[in-house]
Amino acid sequence: MSWAQTFPALGEDTLRSLRQGIDGTFREFTREHGETLERLFDPLREFLLASERLLTTSPWPLVVLGLAALIWLATRSWRIVAGALAALLLVGAFGMWDDLMKTLSMIFVSTVVALVAGIPVGVLMSRSDRVQRWVNPLLDVMQTLPSFVYLIPVVMLLGIGRVPGLIAVVIYAIPPIIRFTNLGIRLVSRDLLEAADAFGSSGWQKLRQVQLPLALPTIMAGVNQTIMMALSMVVIASMIGVQGLGQPVLRAITNQYFAMGLFNGLAIVAIAVLFDRVSQAYGRRLQKHQGVNHG
Template sequence: MLMFPKLPLDEWVESLVDVLEDNLSLVFDMISACINGIVNALAAVMHFPPALLLILAITVVAYYFGRWKFALFTAAGLLLIDNLGYWDNTLDTLALVMTSALISIIIGIPFGVWCAQSERIRNVCTPMLDFMQTMPAFVYLIPAVTFFGLGVVPGVIASVIFAVPPTIRLTNLGIRQVAEDLVEAADAFGSTGSQKLFKLQLPLAMPSIMAGVTQTIMLSLSMVVIASMIGAQGIGADVYRAVTQIKTGQGFEAGLAIVVLAIVMDRMSQYILKKRRRGSNV
């Protein structure tokens, strides 16, 4: 037996959702149209060339940034995906992940810079980021579907909420770890705030920022199966269909395609970061 009456927290949340839905429906429609446009544009661009030509292009990029072993794995993995019949769905998934990662980066890096420059903002954002990372990802689907309906848009929105914290955290951390004597030297030479940020702090914090971006991409990819539950297309839909129909083989194939895509994207971002470091040290 409770000593105090139960707080009507669920009713408060429902009321807030109703208010937002009634007053901001036009804003939600605009956001939905924008996200749909980005996803469809990326998917159209990637679907345009033949599969073998696109695989060859990605392999060349992998060889340029990485090594021949990575290029060989990329070619073999992507050819396997094509052979298994998941190439089109892989491109749809990649468009969703790229859109989620792009929005997360556009939001995350400025917020991370803001947190690094203001202790008060950091203290406000930290518990919010903790909440966003610890709340079960399925919960984000409920308001996303309420505001944006079924389809790819709520999947992108839920992915952004789930994936943006690492970019904010590591951007903030990277800027704060810039040596204090370098910041003091920039101040002594009369640098403005923007000059100090763009010419000193951001370049030195770039490894940490790129690590946050990589984590954001991987978290966005981890949401594809969950997003498929609300109508997002791609490999996640194949995995979800295999689970509901208890098709172990099909589920393994679709899961393997996600694993290959995740490894290629993760290694590619790491090699790009390493090449950037080598270039900056020359």
Template structure:
């Protein structure tokens, strides 16, 4: 306090005044936020109801179907996506091992959550990425938002989601989508902007409208980069599943959280192995599919 003898009184009182204003502002914001939730809670429930039903349906489909049917369908998807026997065999081995250690049902629950969150991220991210690619002004507005979304600690996403939607699968799903959608937006924007200018000039010379140029030229050429965005979205969804288990999301994330809380090393390791196996399957399949698209576009436009 001795330094205050040499400073104006207002400066010495500034920290206390600032702290008081901050507390008042926080209280007003929190109360206003809770008031909005109380006022429009029924509307929020109606809006998220279809999402809840779709997630429950997909989870029941994955968990109640015979494991042989699920495995065969999964291997077919992996093979036609990657056209690689090695990746398909690796997928079969990984999924069989997951079943052997007794984590099949939890893995199916996690697959349902990741599938729904990835689909939502694509539906949201693709049009936003297209808008960013077509307008520098929109890109300038959205880029700082994406920067905040990607640098914010993942636990922070749970706070507003839980306040608005409560505890359950849907709040966790929404938190996963918020965390995973930025790569989809960024790489869609990047892929469209990287399309060769000479190709666009040729499309203009043939009289293509902006819509025709987008869907017939830019999107096909940008598809490998967009696939990379989908790949990153899937990886980030899997990473966020463990964090989202804190608000009621089941599956492997919940098991991992329980293992951490109870210091069950083996149980946690097995769930981690299952998550890694799924991540590798998705990563290798989507990367192989993206490379095939790249080769196809080089042949067509090369």
């Protein structure tokens, strides 16, 4: 029964040849198309740098007031605004303001890119069962693959820096917005769609004027999850040059600086709670608004 105790794996030579073949193919692709891909992502780099410059060079009182105004417009809750102000001022008081602004710019840009890329995919899935059957397994893989694995092909293609980190964050964070967009549109009542058909609405008009507005609360839940996943990737992406609150945490791990890791970790938690409360409050407002409209 000794054969049953050792799994009959492929031979070491076979496995080595397989790994070398995959690595060699990928390296060849990188040598041939790496510069082209870098130029392709230049607009993304400029967008990220502009966002970062705006937050880091603006006077901090102006940034705080601007963020407070945006939070108020989204939530209409003075309690959430007060909590956000307290969190921002506390993080700044501990000397982490610049890192906080860089993290916020990374989260903002990665979320925008994820929404621009993910919502059309979700819409397409909602309109085709065949597309849904093909995309769902891919999303399952993306959500279960260890986050460190995303860094390997990105670094091999684009090297180390902000843009590779941004791409890794987007890939890691995009599945929720795709899934929730698909779900929200599919949950729209058939009666409303039939009523839109009765008024002679085209497919684009139904999507823009009926399906997307009614699916917006569900889509906002996807936005919430996308932001949370992007923020959770900040520390991991710091390994390939993404600046922000993640890099001090990485230094604290490598040098055993407990206080530095604790303070920056708590800052990340504070920002995560802030984003979560704001996006949830905005989603609840949308649900109430939709309820009033239907009523």
